[in-house]
Amino acid sequence: MAEIAGAGRAPVDEATSERVAEVRQGLTAVRARIGAACSAAGRDLDEVTLVVVTKTYPATDVRALATLGVLDVGENRDQEAAPKRAVVVGGQTAPGEGQSPLRWHLVGHLQSNKCRSVARWADVVHSLDRERVIEALGRAATDQGRVIDALVQVSLDGDPDRGGAAVDHVPALADLIAATSGLRLRGLMAVAPLGLVPSHAFDVLAQAGQRLRQTDPDATWMSAGMSQDLEAAIAAGATHVRVGSAVLGVRPVLG
Ligand SMILES: *Cc1c(COP(=O)(O)O)cnc(C)c1O
Secondary structure, eight states, X not given: OOOOTTSSXXXXXXXXXXXXXXXXXXXXXXXXXXXXXXXXXXXXGGGOEEEEEOTTSOHHHHHHHHHTTOOEEEESOHHHHHHHHHHHTTSOOSTTSSOOSSEEEEOSOOOGGGHHHHHHHOSEEEEEOSHHHHHHHHHHHHHTTOOEEEXXXXXXXXXXXXXXXXXXXXXXXXXXXXXXXXXXXXXXXXOOOTTSOHHHHHHHHHHHHHHHHHHOTTOXXXXXXXXXXXXXXXXXXXXEXXXXXXXXXXXXXXX
């Protein structure tokens, strides 16, 4: 909304109406893809949450998404996400003030030394893959009186550079999360490895999730699927798809 001229307040930094229209179009297209994939898989639309990945896009895009009914946004770096969230919620970070109605997800690699900051803004962390970060994030969340939804990131090709724990290591990490105050174990996340058929990779993740639920029946989330492969992920049982460029367009060059 434009400010009334002379009202004496700084204009709120909003996306242009052209940009809002562009984002609306991307969002409509992705929602249609999710709907079609759910129908094809015989699943209910409300089983799948769209997390719009806003990394590299400006805070004005996040606000535009919120006005278009998006409830979940994902970021991959603390350095970018923390200031962006502060802008989106109006720069107010004191507890109880300026609480964002959005749920903020960290989908990218997490280092232990970022846990303190991440625990201030993230509602969901998808990328827990080592004991050290689980312990550090749990401590930070507990100190701040928060409980963060937590997923174990699984490596589906065993390549440690891409992040994620080996499938064999998942039960131990899940047990640790379940025993850590400040964290709530929700399920598993993966990125389909290059060179593997996505549907095969997502089936491996789904099977790991089934095994996990034998001990942790509430760990029902499966975070899988991006712009390129969300249909395959939904067919395999994804509950959370993480979609960036298909909603927001070609990603601005990383700074
Ligand atoms: C960037 C990113 C996404 C979204 O990727 P798009 O191809 O833009 O949809 C999803 N998950 C993770 C972990 C990411 O880093």
